[in-house]
Amino acid sequence: MEVQPPLIALYKHNNVKAQKPFVFMQNVVKSEFREFLATDFISGYCEVMPMKIALGMIIRNLDSEQELMGFIENAEKYGHKLDCVIVAYTHTHDPQVEFNIRKKVPFYAININNPHYCKEQMQHRGIPDSVSDVLLKCPIDTKAGLVPYGFNRMIVVTEAILRGMDILFFVDSDVYSKVLKRKSDGSIYEEDVDFFGAHLEHLNSGSDVTTGEYSGYNILPPASFDGMDAFLAGVQKIDVLDYWKSSNTHRCLRVQEDKTEAKPCKKILGGNMAIKLSLFKTLPPFFSSYYTLDGETFLCRGEDTVLGMEIAQGGIKCTDIGINPLHDTYKEYPIEPDLINDKNVQGRFYYACTGWVGRNPFFNHILGNDLPSTREYQREQLERGLRALSEYTANPGYYSVLRNFDASWNSVDRYVNEFKNTSSAWHSFMERIK
Numbered sequence: 001m002e003v004q005p006p007l008i009a010l011y012k013h014n015n016v017k018a019q020k021p022f023v024f025m026q027n028v029v030k031s032e033f034r035e036f037l038a039t040d041f042i043s044g045y046c047e048v049m050p051m052k053i054a055l056g057m058i059i060r061n062l063d064s065e066q067e068l069m070g071f072i073e074n075a076e077k078y079g080h081k082l083d084c085v086i087v088a089y090t091h092t093h094d095p096q097v098e099f100n101i102r103k104k105v106p107f108y109a110i111n112i113n114n115p116h117y118c119k120e121q122m123q124h125r126g127i128p129d130s131v132s133d134v135l136l137k138c139p140i141d142t143k144a145g146l147v148p149y150g151f152n153r154m155i156v157v158t159e160a161i162l163r164g165m166d167i168l169f170f171v172d173s174d175v176y177s178k179v180l181k182r183k184s185d186g187s188i189y190e191e192d193v194d195f196f197g198a199h200l201e202h203l204n205s206g207s208d209v210t211t212g213e214y215s216g217y218n219i220l221p222p223a224s225f226d227g228m229d230a231f232l233a234g235v236q237k238i239d240v241l242d243y244w245k246s247s248n249t250h251r252c253l254r255v256q257e258d259k260t261e262a263k264p265c266k267k268i269l270g271g272n273m274a275i276k277l278s279l280f281k282t283l284p285p286f287f288s289s290y291y292t293l294d295g296e297t298f299l300c301r302g303e304d305t306v307l308g309m310e311i312a313q314g315g316i317k318c319t320d321i322g323i324n325p326l327h328d329t330y331k332e333y334p335i336e337p338d339l340i341n342d343k344n345v346q347g348r349f350y351y352a353c354t355g356w357v358g359r360n361p362f363f364n365h366i367l368g369n370d371l372p373s374t375r376e377y378q379r380e381q382l383e384r385g386l387r388a389l390s391e392y393t394a395n396p397g398y399y400s401v402l403r404n405f406d407a408s409w410n411s412v413d414r415y416v417n418e419f420k421n422t423s424s425a426w427h428s429f430m431e432r433i434k
Helices: 030-040 066-077 095-102 116-124 129-136 149-162 195-204 228-234 238-245 277-281 303-313 343-367 371-393 396-409 412-432
Strands: 007-013 023-025 045-050 053-059 084-089 107-111 167-171 175-182 188-192 209-211 272-276 290-293 296-299 318-320 325-327
Touching: 053 066, 053 149, 066 084, 066 095, 066 175, 066 195, 084 149, 095 107, 107 116, 107 149, 116 129, 116 149, 129 149, 129 412, 149 167, 149 277, 149 303, 149 412, 167 195, 195 209, 195 272, 228 238, 228 371, 272 277, 277 412, 290 396, 296 343, 296 396, 303 318, 303 343, 343 371, 343 396, 343 412, 371 396
Parallel strands: 053 084, 053 167, 084 107, 209 318
Antiparallel strands: 007 023, 007 045, 167 272, 175 188, 175 325, 209 272, 290 296
């Protein structure tokens, strides 16, 4: 069955439109809607319209349409209208790429260094510079191509809201609108899926946020060494210990199971999600920070982790849709990541580690954990785990992540203040656009 976009019903009386949606309706047919009007709206009437859908992506260089076209064509193939595509980029911008995408769908490219449309709209709406500066000025030098993940996402969210969108899909540039499946003989193949329809089905039926896991290789590459438990405890990912220890069996390759069902969830993945933008009237923004060590800037992970916690605590309905699009984690699929011999894999995993230890101080603050004791325990575990990882890979550089750990924990007060300032500015902005 073709899945239609959610419908938004706006109650009208004396030709005055309500300030917010009155009700969301699914698969409304004319006869049912006439009955709805007759029984529920005596003194007024109701206007029903499809919710506007945006697709958002964050990239460094807008020099190829390949990443976007796969999703645009997927929407077209399965009969879903994208009202616009919004891309935030930090470096190059090829006008021809933008021209090619505009042939398919309305397209807005945001230069992170100068989000001019957002600036103009905020000025037009009388939003103070003290608020717009916090939300629109990148807190670090973008010349190196480094932008905090939370800031990047919120620029796209802000643009989508200011352009009147209702639902925002987020996909990462290394995610594809197809899944990996396994044949009866054990071989792996790719299968196209109705990516947007899978999300919209649940947004139609009451979910506020939809997300899902990935298929493809996990960020944890196949490995086997003493100290895996200590390493995972040190980066606060001990819950995947059994999975990683059994990597000699599954090789850290996840496939889409045939009978995967949707289920409620508390975890969101920013590269495979959709969210009703009206939620940001009460939700805090995506947030993550950065830290420096020996003159190098490192990005903290976890911008979707913190937001997921806020969604769960707020009683917002979040659904894992059971569709796991392919994530080309190491950009070499179908080649299996080789942590021992492949320097590119080692480098990618190194920066994953620096991002995890960057995330955890603020993450534990949000959790309400005792910070001194958490820091002490994780550092002890991480030191043992990193020593073992360095020996296993013959790469002493991994042991230096312990210094990143210290640098990040020394920045926790700044993280907390940044979050407070960003949240305050965000709520001021949302108050002005109601």
